[in-house]
Structures are given as structure tokens and as C-alpha cells.
């Protein structure tokens with residue numbers, strides 16, 4: 001099934017919730033970056049969170065980035081979403097391999113590390129982007145996202161994310177949910193949400209049973225009446241293009257372009273999000289150099 005995101009609110013207006021399935025886009029990320037399982041899980045969780053948070057922006061051209069820097073062997077993890085929830089991302093060291101935890105699970109926390117920060121950048125196409133940052137709690141991503149919402153946006157949030165990697169290292173299922181309390185929600189609502197989250201169990205268990213974001217939300221929020229507000233397909237989507245890369249080359253300035261032309265005779269730039277190689281011949285470079293000189 002294609003990856004999908006759903007957005008819902010409880011009939012009492014106290015809780016809003018988003019859920020997403022991301023098996024295909026996580027598998028795409030794995031194939032592009034050749035990630036090993038623990039990195040597939042770490043990057044996959046971050047992509048799922050970015051998709052849900054990006055989809056919440058609701059203004060055209062806006063984007064949301066999550067950067068996780070935990071000091072662990074995987075290095076930085078970056079995920080960027082557009083305002084519909086389509087994502088792209090990468091991990092600095094995709095081929096990190098670590099022993100499984102004692103419970104048999106991938107040790108995402110150890111790969112990411114917990115000595116660092118999770119930063120969210122919202123670019124709403126205004127002058128300055130909004131930037132919020134929190135200290136990592138455990139590097140497992142979901143609890144760090146929840147902490148971000150509590151600290152930076154003062155929204156009580158439950159977040160769960162999961163990626164199940166198959167024996168052949170492909171992604172078997174992936175996704176997550178975000179549940180947020182709206183103003184006026186009291187202790188009774190909080191305890192009902194907490195009980196639902198606890199009873200539902202792990203995201204990977206829910207998705208293995210039924211790879212459907214709505215079914216997942218209905219299970220977690222079974223004590224509430226849910227109204228679905230929106231369902232949307234989401235995918236791995238890179239926004240790079242030859243034009244954009246050319247603009248980046250132009251911005252290097254005449255001196256650097258001339259040096260590139262003298263030393264290499266051409267340019268080959270690889271997009272860090274999709275691994276597409278953008279080739280510029282000597283002739284292309286001379287044309288861009290001319291433009292740079294006119295500036």
C-alpha cells in the first residue's frame with residue numbers, strides 16, 4: 001500500500017492526532033543511502049516525524065526540517081518535509097552497524113547518541129525561519145519529538161514512531177503517530193490518552209497487524225470518537241533540479257568557478273538527499289562563469 005497520512009480530531013475537540021505509514025518512503029531512503037538496519041530505523045523514524053510535522057504547516061511552499069545530532073556513531077540525521085508531508089533526508093554515516101539490544105531490538109538510541117540536540121526548523125516563507133531546539137533525552141527520536149513539543153511549543157504530546165527491518169534488510173513496515181492535547185483538555189483526557197497509548201503497544205506491532213494509519217489511530221484512541229479531517233498520500237520526494245544546482249554553482253562566484261574550470265574542467269555534483277548526479281561540462285561551466293562575471 002502507498003504511504004498515507006491521516007489527520008483527525010476527537011469529537012469532544014480535546015485531542016488532535018496525526019498518523020502516517022511510511023514503509024515505501026523509508027525503503028526508498030534505504031535504497032538511496034544504502035543504510036544498514038539501525039540507521040534505516042533512525043532515519044525512518046525521523047522521516048515519519050518530519051512528514052507529520054510538515055503536513056501540519058499548511059502553507060504552500062513551507063518546509064520543516066528536523067536535525068538530530070546526538071554524538072553517536074551515525075552522526076547527524078536530517079529530514080525535511082514539504083507542507084504536504086513529502087519527505088527527504090539522510091544520515092551522515094549510513095553504514096553504522098551495532099549489536100542488537102538485549103531485547104532483540106535495533107539499538108537506535110546508541111546509534112544516534114543522547115548527548116546533543118534535536119532541532120526543528122520551520123520555514124514558513126517569511127523573513128526568518130522559526131527554530132526550536134531541545135536536548136536529546138535518549139536518542140530514540142519519538143520521545144525527543146514529544147519533548148520538543150512540550151518545551152518549544154508548550155503542547156502536551158504523545159509521539160510513537162517505529163521501523164521494522166526485515167531479515168533481508170528491507171523495510172517491512174514503518175510509521176508513527178502524534179497525539180496532541182488541545183487547550184481545555186483536563187486530567188481525565190490525559191489519562192485516557194496515556195492508557196490508549198500503553199494498551200496499543202508498539203507502532204511496528206500495530207502496523208504489522210494492519211498497515212493503515214487510520215486503523216492505528218482508532219486503536220490508540222479507542223476511548224474517543226474520532227473525526228477524520230484529512231487523508232493524504234506521502235512519498236519520498238527530493239526537490240533538487242539542474243536549475244537549482246546551477247544556481248548553487250553561480251553563487252560560488254567567479255573566482256571559484258574559474259578555479260573549478262582550470263583544475264577539473266567540469267563539475268559533478270551529487271545531491272545528498274537523492275544521490276542524483278548533476279553533470280556540468282566545461283562548456284556549461286564557462287557559461288555559468290560568464291553569468292557570474294556579469295554580476
Ligand SMILES: [Zn+2]
Nearest residue numbers: 238240271274
Ligand atoms: Zn536530490
